[in-house]
Amino acid sequence: MKAGEVTPERAREFARSWSVYRRETRNPLWMSPEELAGLQERNLRRQLELAARFSPYYRELFRRERVEVDKVQSLGDLERIPVTPLEAYLRNPLAFLLAVDPPGELDATYEITYTSGTSTGTPAPFFNTTYDMYNITLAMRRTAEICWMTPRDTLLNLFPYGNLPHIGFQRTVHLASSVGMRLVNALTGRDAPGFPLHRTLDEALELAAGHRATVLAGMGRQVRRFILRGEQAGADLSSVRVILSLGETVTEGMREEMRAHLTGEAARAFVVNGYGFTEFQGSFVECCESGGDHNPAPDLYHLEVLDPRTLRPLPEGELGLLALTHLDRRGTVLLRYLVGDLAALERGACPHCGRVGERLVIRMGSTYAVRADKVIRVDGRLVNPEAVRNQLAAVRGVVEYQLVVEKERPGDPLSPDRLTLRLSVAGRLRQDLEKEVVARVREAVGITPHIEYVQSPEIYDPSRILKATRIVDRR
Ligand SMILES: [Zn+2]
Structure with a gap:
């Protein structure tokens, strides 16, 4: 999808034409901005109440910093809460896990994924309850909708199947499942001693060709290598129509390069550059190339961009430190959490597809977000x-x-x-x-x-x- 090809009418028509998307009648992305703000604020107030009662970290922080939680009524009041540094979470991840008492039917711990632990070393566990998993799966379905995927697609999951559960592999499973498309897990990566499970690039190519994969999902560099090797090996990737290339900057030139090494319909494939991290439990994705990276779940995640020096919110469109606030979670909960990345965002309706919620926008070359200590x-x-x-x-x-x-x-x-x-x-x-x-x-x-x-x-x-x-x- 090129920017010029996407209009709000076309995106809405697409979402209406598939019953799997139509059934979410309260999809926050298609609400009016006012309606969405109301939903976010209701969720925020409940989230803060839960954090004040059941989060060891925030209970202590609110007491120490004399935060009056009931004065935080809207997203604009969030500044009353101090930011949470990345290090605080990595130091003691369990302090951010809600201990809801008494637990309800959906409060069981369902899944743990780990941060990639890039700059600080040790990966930290991030806990999802059943309630979180259902919300995440809905968010993944919206992700698929934004990227123009349908129940007729066949997705090849190229994310590594690693020693620790990571959102790349895990969420891609939910992405395909939530829509009801066919899913082929390539199980790339390295075998642990005694576990001959993982497939080589060439075996993954065989799977893609054999199943006539229409969607490829993986890390940017990995997807690129897959396509280049596919051409060399003569693998038939001509059915590919969407390439989900996550985690790294994908420039215009790299998108063109991927297409140039594909044939048939695939030579016109839509290359999506997404940005995701564990604490977000998914990825921001594009509705059209370089058109902005949508937050697929503004009911679950609120984002701010802060001035790196003062930590005050910056106006829309300016580049600063990305801070994440969970709005509706029951496992690990983070408020005004400094992800460690620099990014810029816009709110309001997307000029391309018309969906509401935040969109990360490109302010550094072709990059949506980058680790602040790397720039x-x-x-x-x-x-x-x-x-x-x-x-x-x-x-x-x-x-x-x-x-x-x-x-x-x-x-x-x-x-x-x-x-x-x-x-x-x-x-x-x-x-x-x-x-x-x-x-x-x-x-x-x-x-x-x-x-x-x-x-x-x-x-x-x-x-x-x-x-x-x-x-x-x-x-
Ligand atoms: Zn859009």
């Missing part, structure tokens, strides 16, 4: 190094690369910054490659880099260091 600032612009890496991984001839940020006039604090891309190249003419590289980096980060050619050991000398240094900040 670098170049002349006031935020650069996501991961987006550069993804872009350069696709360029033939690039052996090693390194980004260097420095002052144009060294020693002068007022000097503008300069971004230099140091490249080592093999098997391709420099002038051919340079144009492509400059264009790709510009697309990823919005800055035109200077190019400098070097020999690989200047960036990465395996005899001296274990890993290449990808970013050097000389300011």
Whole structure:
């Protein structure tokens, strides 16, 4: 789906034409903004009441900080509650689990998924009750609706089947099940000793071809590798029409590249770039390419974007720290939780499909969200190094690369910054490659880099260091 192809009429018509979507008569995404705000505020008040009574962490926080919970009546009053740092949750995840007493029929602990534990190491458990699972499954059905999936689709789940339950694999199961489409789990990943379960890329390709998969779902890089290998191996992926490419920045160029390596209907596939994390129990997804990433469950999750210095809410569209507030959960509950990512969001009806609730919007090159500790600032612009890496991984001839940020006039604090891309190249003419590289980096980060050619050991000398240094900040 390209932005120009999606209109509110078309999206509504699509949602009405499938009984599986029609049956959710109170889908918050199709409410009026006022109706949605009313629902969110009712949910918020009940959530705060539950947190004040049954959450060890918030009971203590409200007491210590003298938070008067009954004064928080609307989303606008949320500032009365202090933010919850990521570290507080990782340090003691059990303190965020509601101990509802006496437990009701839907209060049993049903499932645990784990955070990916990227920057801090240890993955933290996140608890879902039965009530949460039903809500999540509904949210996954809305996710499928936003991405134009139908009960006639066949989904190939490429997410790794790993040692810890992770939302990538788990939620994809619910995505397909909630709609009633066919689901094929590829079980990618590595076998644990004595458990010969996992499939290779080629076996997954065989499954995709054999089942005539119409939807591929996986991590960005993994899906890309799958498609490239498929072309090489001559696997028939021509039925693919939706590619759910999650977790990493997918630029326009990468979407085109995926299509270029597919044939038939698949050469026109809709490449969805989603962004998800465990505490959100799903993914933000696009209704059209680069058109914004929808929150599929604004009744369950409220988002704020905060100024990184003051932690005050920023106006719509501005880039800042993403904070998540659970509105209707019974297992792990987090309020104004700092996810650790930078993002920008808009509220109100989507200009493309007309659905309401938050949408993350692109403010850094092609990136919806990035870990705050990973970005670098170049002349006031935020650069996501991961987006550069993804872009350069696709360029033939690039052996090693390194980004260097420095002052144009060294020693002068007022000097503008300069971004230099140091490249080592093999098997391709420099002038051919340079144009492509400059264009790709510009697309990823919005800055035109200077190019400098070097020999690989200047960036990465395996005899001296274990890993290449990808970013050097000389300011
Ligand atoms: Zn939309």
